[in-house]
Amino acid sequence: MTTPISEFPFTLLADELQRVRANTPLVHVLTNEVVQCFTANTLLAVGASPAMVVAKEEVADFAAIADALLINVGTLYAERLESMNLAIAAANAAGTPWVLDPVAVGVLSYRTEAAKAMLALKPAAIRGNGSEIIALAAGMGLAQSNHVGKGVDSTASSNAALSAAQALAQATGAIVAVTGAIDYITDGEKTWSVELGHPLMTKVVGTGCALSAVVAAFVADAPNRLDAVTAACALIALAGERAVECADGPGTFVAPFLDALHIIHPNQLRQVGV
Amino acid sequence: MTTPISEFPFTLLADELQRVRANTPLVHVLTNEVVQCFTANTLLAVGASPAMVVAKEEVADFAAIADALLINVGTLYAERLESMNLAIAAANAAGTPWVLDPVAVGVLSYRTEAAKAMLALKPAAIRGNGSEIIALAAGMGLAQSNHVGKGVDSTASSNAALSAAQALAQATGAIVAVTGAIDYITDGEKTWSVELGHPLMTKVVGTGCALSAVVAAFVADAPNRLDAVTAACALIALAGERAVECADGPGTFVAPFLDALHIIHPNQLRQVGV
């Protein structure tokens, strides 16, 4: 299967960012313990409204009133998994789109099984690294699982996971974003590639997790989910590039990264054009 | 009911800050998962000593030896609620003052009921946004709950919540701080207003939560709790103003905010005067 891969136009990114800023989507975040603060700050900087609501007594009510839901299995455990499944069910009942970040899926069977079961619950989008996307696809019999991640880092390039991503999108109906040196975003038919960002971003914990949260913010009420997810990937990568220009290392990266997300104006993006 | 509202004098703030710095109060923090690191750094910068002790096996012992206790229901769940209630009971038995931050109360019934029950346990102070304070007051039949927050953000101004705050203070005996563009701090009789701070602070996660922790630090062994809570609100707002001068956005806000809290000297505040 060949799929045209082309650069995502900045004008489309500008339109998408303008839409999110105007809507300030309420994003229900169920993510791992490590990145909660950075994820919330990233969503605020983009123009969304994050809320971490975690109790099984509350998640269903909140997923129903949220504009999008993020599920990240990074530090999964039984009680949190129960909350995630309740939140997903309520989101689906209410028509709230939800996004899956399959952190380290393929490395550990507990989360691999949990994520596999979630795939049947129709995520609007999936964002992972090469190893994770291959593992998800392999779990559905769509790929050979010849790559396994080392911890939370990928041992497969995004390019090596492209066909798995496309097959996963076709099988699940989700937009699949496999990120790495090049990000590929696909609905199984059309695939955008985004070759932006900087390797320093891999030395800052949570950039991938925060991207998944921004994917959720962009998927909220999106007229075109493929465009929305692609715009989220491009925006984070672009802010990363800007931040690297101000940074001496991973420590000084974080502050200008959040600033860039907050400051960047759709009209600036239109002037860059493509 | 009319209540005189006036500016809080900086000399009083200076005295309060000097007292906290001299005592380095040990603050037992039971807060949400998102803001723990930022809260601890804020308390350290102010001159307090934070400690997050969470197990039901430990909280009672620790609340008894702490100088103040913070309860923040942002990511409440059953086990943590049990720990909170044990900590509150032990704090009350030991005479340790405790502070309630009712994050998103009014939006979700589980935490709304939990916070309502806590109100009967005599918090020394309550710090929330307009929506949260109105929801707490409404739960006691003291206000009309015609505002509900959107997620964790307020949909009611602090001014709209002023009479609810005053009624809540009178009914509970707590100092009530309702924060927003203007902060109002009341014991139900006298009300201070603090018109400091900057809107950028709402784009940084945890500024409100960290303020509540600082309220706890100032309430510890306070000769006058209304002054203590007001000083905490003024100090955070003032540090925020200084940080905004150094910041390009929410990312670059955090570091100079913590620095300002650490560097600011009571004598500087006395020179500013009122």
Place this chain on the structure above:
Amino acid sequence: MTTPISEFPFTLLADELQRVRANTPLVHVLTNEVVQCFTANTLLAVGASPAMVVAKEEVADFAAIADALLINVGTLYAERLESMNLAIAAANAAGTPWVLDPVAVGVLSYRTEAAKAMLALKPAAIRGNGSEIIALAAGMGLAQSNHVGKGVDSTASSNAALSAAQALAQATGAIVAVTGAIDYITDGEKTWSVELGHPLMTKVVGTGCALSAVVAAFVADAPNRLDAVTAACALIALAGERAVECADGPGTFVAPFLDALHIIHPNQLRQVGV
């Protein structure tokens, strides 16, 4: 018992750092809720690969494939303690070295008992402040517990805990690092002292916890564990000194601290010499 205490040579630090950078050890981190993000960023900056895996269903599998395991009892509770003990058992079975950070042990009996039981499970290294090391040693009958910490801060100097550290190392076979104004690192026979670092580091939450994680990274596959732990202590202290030169306070400390860890090159350390 007298033990020679001498300065750790920078050339040895350079060799150790070069080794860790070459191996990029996968560090399984089971730490407290407050410092997870900072700990992960510190490990990434040093050149290690952090992964927080917490579920009892996953920890044993992961500890077995990790290169080192960190156990930090800062926000211990029953479910997490169960995961920690499963992880330790699996680490021991697989030959994965593990490191204990006994946060606030001696202050609260629940964690004191838990840490005491862990000591029998043969940690490769223990890193704590003076109060914590004395409390651990006292729990084994090796010291008088006449110092108890105030919350998470030490009330005993590292010097006052030196003999307790040496006795603890002899009794457990672990390398013991007692950190403070001077860090002492001992195997019970030989003791290195590291007089680097800066008091501002005590005003930033998690510097000690992050050091313990870096100790784990250095202990992974270490030819000489005493050298490895000493190098970890020296590296963190040295990066702290560099960061202080760029910082106005605790807020602006964090970013250059992480940058320094990332940028520092073994050859720079060799040029400094001793």
